[in-house]
Amino acid sequence: MIVKLLSYNIRFGGRGREAELAEVIRSVAPDIVVFQEAIEPDVIARLATQTSLPIWAARRKHSIGYISRLPIAHHEWHYPAGAKHSFLEIVIEGSEARIFGLHLSAMFSKWSEHQRAREIQSLLKGIKRYQEGFHVLVGDFNTLAPGEILDVRRMPRWIRALIWLSGRDIQRETIKIMQEAHYLDGYRRLHPEDKGYSFPVWDPHLRLDYVFVPEKFAERLLSCEVIDRQAKATVASDHFPLCADLEWE
Numbered sequence: 001m002i003v004k005l006l007s008y009n010i011r012f013g014g015r016g017r018e019a020e021l022a023e024v025i026r027s028v029a030p031d032i033v034v035f036q037e038a039i040e041p042d043v044i045a046r047l048a049t050q051t052s053l054p055i056w057a058a059r060r061k062h063s064i065g066y067i068s069r070l071p072i073a074h075h076e077w078h079y080p081a082g083a084k085h086s087f088l089e090i091v092i093e094g095s096e097a098r099i100f101g102l103h104l105s106a107m108f109s110k111w112s113e114h115q116r117a118r119e120i121q122s123l124l125k126g127i128k129r130y131q132e133g134f135h136v137l138v139g140d141f142n143t144l145a146p147g148e149i150l151d152v153r154r155m156p157r158w159i160r161a162l163i164w165l166s167g168r169d170i171q172r173e174t175i176k177i178m179q180e181a182h183y184l185d186g187y188r189r190l191h192p193e194d195k196g197y198s199f200p201v202w203d204p205h206l207r208l209d210y211v212f213v214p215e216k217f218a219e220r221l222l223s224c225e226v227i228d229r230q231a232k233a234t235v236a237s238d239h240f241p242l243c244a245d246l247e248w249e
Contacts, residue, residue, distance in 0.1 A: 020236035038065030080122035186211035
Protein backbone atom coordinates (compact mmCIF):
# COMPACT_ATOMS: atom_id res chain seq x y z
CA MET A 1 0.00 0.00 0.00
CA ILE A 2 1.22 3.50 -0.86
CA VAL A 3 0.38 6.20 1.70
CA LYS A 4 0.45 9.84 0.62
CA LEU A 5 1.37 11.86 3.69
CA LEU A 6 1.08 15.66 3.80
CA SER A 7 2.65 17.84 6.49
CA TYR A 8 1.18 21.34 6.81
CA ASN A 9 1.80 24.19 9.24
CA ILE A 10 -1.47 26.15 8.97
CA ARG A 11 -0.39 29.22 10.98
CA PHE A 12 -2.25 30.35 14.10
CA GLY A 13 -4.92 27.67 13.81
CA GLY A 14 -5.98 28.45 10.24
CA ARG A 15 -9.21 30.23 11.15
CA GLY A 16 -10.61 32.30 8.29
CA ARG A 17 -8.43 30.46 5.76
CA GLU A 18 -10.25 27.12 5.73
CA ALA A 19 -11.35 27.43 2.09
CA GLU A 20 -7.82 28.17 0.88
CA LEU A 21 -6.28 25.43 3.04
CA ALA A 22 -8.86 22.93 1.83
CA GLU A 23 -8.16 23.81 -1.81
CA VAL A 24 -4.43 23.24 -1.32
CA ILE A 25 -5.05 19.91 0.42
CA ARG A 26 -7.55 18.70 -2.21
CA SER A 27 -5.05 19.49 -4.97
CA VAL A 28 -2.64 16.97 -3.44
CA ALA A 29 -5.27 14.29 -2.65
CA PRO A 30 -3.40 12.95 0.40
CA ASP A 31 -4.38 9.95 2.47
CA ILE A 32 -3.47 11.68 5.71
CA VAL A 33 -2.53 15.23 6.68
CA VAL A 34 -0.47 16.00 9.80
CA PHE A 35 -0.95 19.62 10.85
CA GLN A 36 1.15 21.97 12.91
CA GLU A 37 -0.48 24.93 14.69
CA ALA A 38 -3.79 23.02 14.61
CA ILE A 39 -4.82 24.71 17.84
CA GLU A 40 -8.55 25.09 17.01
CA PRO A 41 -10.35 21.74 16.71
CA ASP A 42 -13.41 23.21 14.97
CA VAL A 43 -11.15 24.40 12.12
CA ILE A 44 -9.71 20.90 11.75
CA ALA A 45 -13.23 19.45 11.76
CA ARG A 46 -14.25 21.78 8.92
CA LEU A 47 -11.13 20.91 6.94
CA ALA A 48 -11.92 17.22 7.39
CA THR A 49 -15.37 17.81 5.88
CA GLN A 50 -14.20 20.09 3.06
CA THR A 51 -11.43 17.72 1.95
CA SER A 52 -13.36 14.43 2.34
CA LEU A 53 -10.81 13.20 4.86
CA PRO A 54 -13.40 12.48 7.53
CA ILE A 55 -11.28 11.01 10.34
CA TRP A 56 -9.68 13.71 12.43
CA ALA A 57 -8.22 14.61 15.79
CA ALA A 58 -7.10 17.89 17.32
CA ARG A 59 -6.98 19.40 20.77
CA ARG A 60 -7.29 23.03 21.72
CA LYS A 61 -3.92 24.69 22.20
CA HIS A 62 -2.11 21.55 20.98
CA SER A 63 -0.10 22.22 17.85
CA ILE A 64 -0.36 18.79 16.20
CA GLY A 65 -3.55 17.40 14.70
CA TYR A 66 -4.51 15.30 11.69
CA ILE A 67 -7.19 14.45 9.14
CA SER A 68 -7.31 11.12 7.30
CA ARG A 69 -9.27 9.07 4.81
CA LEU A 70 -7.62 5.91 6.16
CA PRO A 71 -9.01 4.32 9.34
CA ILE A 72 -6.82 5.10 12.34
CA ALA A 73 -6.30 2.39 14.95
CA HIS A 74 -4.72 4.65 17.54
CA HIS A 75 -3.58 8.19 18.12
CA GLU A 76 -2.04 9.70 21.21
CA TRP A 77 -0.37 12.95 22.22
CA HIS A 78 2.91 12.62 24.10
CA TYR A 79 4.70 15.23 26.19
CA PRO A 80 8.51 15.06 26.08
CA ALA A 81 10.21 16.63 29.06
CA GLY A 82 11.03 20.27 28.39
CA ALA A 83 9.27 20.46 24.99
CA LYS A 84 7.15 23.45 24.04
CA HIS A 85 4.70 21.30 22.03
CA SER A 86 3.45 17.76 22.43
CA PHE A 87 4.03 15.31 19.59
CA LEU A 88 1.33 13.10 18.11
CA GLU A 89 1.62 9.36 17.50
CA ILE A 90 -0.67 7.99 14.76
CA VAL A 91 -1.16 4.33 13.82
CA ILE A 92 -3.03 3.47 10.62
CA GLU A 93 -5.42 0.54 11.04
CA GLY A 94 -4.00 -2.80 9.96
CA SER A 95 -0.38 -1.72 10.42
CA GLU A 96 2.25 -1.51 13.14
CA ALA A 97 4.00 1.38 11.36
CA ARG A 98 3.75 4.75 13.05
CA ILE A 99 3.65 8.42 12.13
CA PHE A 100 5.05 10.86 14.66
CA GLY A 101 3.96 14.45 14.03
CA LEU A 102 5.99 17.17 15.71
CA HIS A 103 6.51 20.90 15.92
CA LEU A 104 9.74 22.07 17.51
CA SER A 105 10.30 25.42 19.17
CA ALA A 106 10.60 28.43 16.89
CA MET A 107 13.02 31.41 16.88
CA PHE A 108 16.44 31.56 15.27
CA SER A 109 19.30 31.78 17.72
CA LYS A 110 21.97 29.66 19.33
CA TRP A 111 19.86 29.31 22.47
CA SER A 112 16.66 28.24 20.71
CA GLU A 113 18.63 25.67 18.70
CA HIS A 114 19.83 24.16 21.97
CA GLN A 115 16.16 23.94 23.02
CA ARG A 116 15.18 22.18 19.78
CA ALA A 117 18.07 19.77 20.22
CA ARG A 118 16.82 18.89 23.72
CA GLU A 119 13.30 18.43 22.38
CA ILE A 120 14.31 16.07 19.58
CA GLN A 121 16.54 14.06 21.93
CA SER A 122 13.63 13.70 24.33
CA LEU A 123 11.29 12.66 21.52
CA LEU A 124 13.73 10.07 20.18
CA LYS A 125 14.12 8.66 23.67
CA GLY A 126 10.34 8.45 23.98
CA ILE A 127 9.94 6.43 20.76
CA LYS A 128 13.01 4.23 21.25
CA ARG A 129 10.88 1.07 21.52
CA TYR A 130 9.74 1.60 17.91
CA GLN A 131 13.21 2.06 16.45
CA GLU A 132 13.35 -1.35 14.76
CA GLY A 133 10.01 -0.96 12.96
CA PHE A 134 9.04 1.34 10.12
CA HIS A 135 8.02 4.81 11.27
CA VAL A 136 8.03 8.38 10.01
CA LEU A 137 8.83 11.66 11.79
CA VAL A 138 7.19 14.61 10.09
CA GLY A 139 6.57 18.26 10.80
CA ASP A 140 7.96 21.74 11.28
CA PHE A 141 11.42 21.37 12.82
CA ASN A 142 12.05 25.15 12.76
CA THR A 143 15.72 24.65 11.96
CA LEU A 144 18.19 24.24 9.11
CA ALA A 145 20.11 21.15 8.12
CA PRO A 146 23.92 21.13 8.29
CA GLY A 147 25.47 22.73 5.24
CA GLU A 148 22.40 24.70 4.17
CA ILE A 149 22.81 28.42 3.64
CA LEU A 150 21.17 30.95 5.94
CA ASP A 151 20.65 34.25 4.10
CA VAL A 152 20.33 36.57 7.07
CA ARG A 153 19.72 39.59 4.82
CA ARG A 154 16.26 38.27 3.91
CA MET A 155 15.12 37.87 7.51
CA PRO A 156 13.27 40.41 9.69
CA ARG A 157 15.47 42.86 11.53
CA TRP A 158 14.70 41.46 14.98
CA ILE A 159 15.69 37.95 13.90
CA ARG A 160 18.87 39.30 12.30
CA ALA A 161 19.69 40.89 15.66
CA LEU A 162 19.17 37.59 17.51
CA ILE A 163 21.38 35.75 15.03
CA TRP A 164 24.09 38.40 15.26
CA LEU A 165 24.04 38.23 19.08
CA SER A 166 24.33 34.44 19.03
CA GLY A 167 27.30 34.25 16.68
CA ARG A 168 26.07 35.48 13.26
CA ASP A 169 24.69 32.09 12.30
CA ILE A 170 22.57 29.39 13.90
CA GLN A 171 23.91 26.05 14.99
CA ARG A 172 22.64 22.93 13.24
CA GLU A 173 22.39 20.53 16.18
CA THR A 174 18.83 19.28 15.69
CA ILE A 175 19.09 17.79 12.20
CA LYS A 176 22.58 16.49 13.02
CA ILE A 177 21.05 14.57 15.93
CA MET A 178 18.54 13.01 13.54
CA GLN A 179 21.31 12.03 11.13
CA GLU A 180 23.44 10.54 13.92
CA ALA A 181 20.39 8.53 15.03
CA HIS A 182 20.35 7.01 11.51
CA TYR A 183 17.38 8.86 10.05
CA LEU A 184 17.23 10.04 6.45
CA ASP A 185 16.10 13.53 5.52
CA GLY A 186 13.50 12.52 2.92
CA TYR A 187 13.55 15.64 0.79
CA ARG A 188 17.32 15.95 0.70
CA ARG A 189 17.76 12.27 -0.14
CA LEU A 190 15.59 12.57 -3.24
CA HIS A 191 16.61 16.15 -4.13
CA PRO A 192 20.29 16.53 -3.26
CA GLU A 193 20.68 19.77 -5.23
CA ASP A 194 17.26 21.46 -4.93
CA LYS A 195 16.75 24.06 -2.23
CA GLY A 196 13.32 22.82 -1.14
CA TYR A 197 12.37 26.05 0.60
CA SER A 198 9.06 25.86 2.47
CA PHE A 199 9.02 29.17 4.38
CA PRO A 200 7.90 31.93 4.18
CA VAL A 201 5.55 31.65 1.21
CA TRP A 202 5.99 35.33 0.22
CA ASP A 203 9.80 35.03 0.03
CA PRO A 204 10.85 31.36 0.32
CA HIS A 205 14.39 31.04 1.63
CA LEU A 206 14.24 28.53 4.49
CA ARG A 207 13.65 24.77 4.57
CA LEU A 208 12.00 24.17 7.95
CA ASP A 209 9.64 21.28 7.15
CA TYR A 210 10.94 17.70 7.08
CA VAL A 211 10.03 14.06 6.60
CA PHE A 212 12.43 11.59 8.22
CA VAL A 213 12.51 7.80 7.88
CA PRO A 214 15.01 5.33 9.38
CA GLU A 215 17.96 4.67 7.06
CA LYS A 216 17.17 0.98 6.76
CA PHE A 217 13.76 1.82 5.30
CA ALA A 218 15.09 4.28 2.73
CA GLU A 219 13.55 2.39 -0.18
CA ARG A 220 10.07 2.96 1.25
CA LEU A 221 10.32 6.68 0.59
CA LEU A 222 9.06 6.97 -2.99
CA SER A 223 8.71 10.74 -3.36
CA CYS A 224 8.98 13.95 -1.32
CA GLU A 225 7.91 17.33 -2.68
CA VAL A 226 7.27 20.88 -1.46
CA ILE A 227 3.80 21.92 -2.66
CA ASP A 228 4.71 25.42 -3.78
CA ARG A 229 2.93 25.73 -7.14
CA GLN A 230 -0.68 25.45 -6.07
CA ALA A 231 -2.42 28.81 -6.58
CA LYS A 232 -3.83 29.16 -3.05
CA ALA A 233 -0.69 27.95 -1.26
CA THR A 234 0.69 31.48 -1.02
CA VAL A 235 -2.35 32.77 0.89
CA ALA A 236 -3.45 29.70 2.86
CA SER A 237 -0.53 29.79 5.32
CA ASP A 238 3.00 31.09 5.81
CA HIS A 239 4.40 27.59 5.09
CA PHE A 240 4.18 25.53 1.94
CA PRO A 241 3.14 21.97 2.77
CA LEU A 242 5.45 19.01 2.29
CA CYS A 243 4.15 15.80 0.68
CA ALA A 244 5.71 12.32 0.75
CA ASP A 245 4.65 9.03 -0.84
CA LEU A 246 5.58 6.11 1.39
CA GLU A 247 5.36 2.38 0.87
CA TRP A 248 3.48 1.18 3.93
CA GLU A 249 3.41 -2.32 5.38
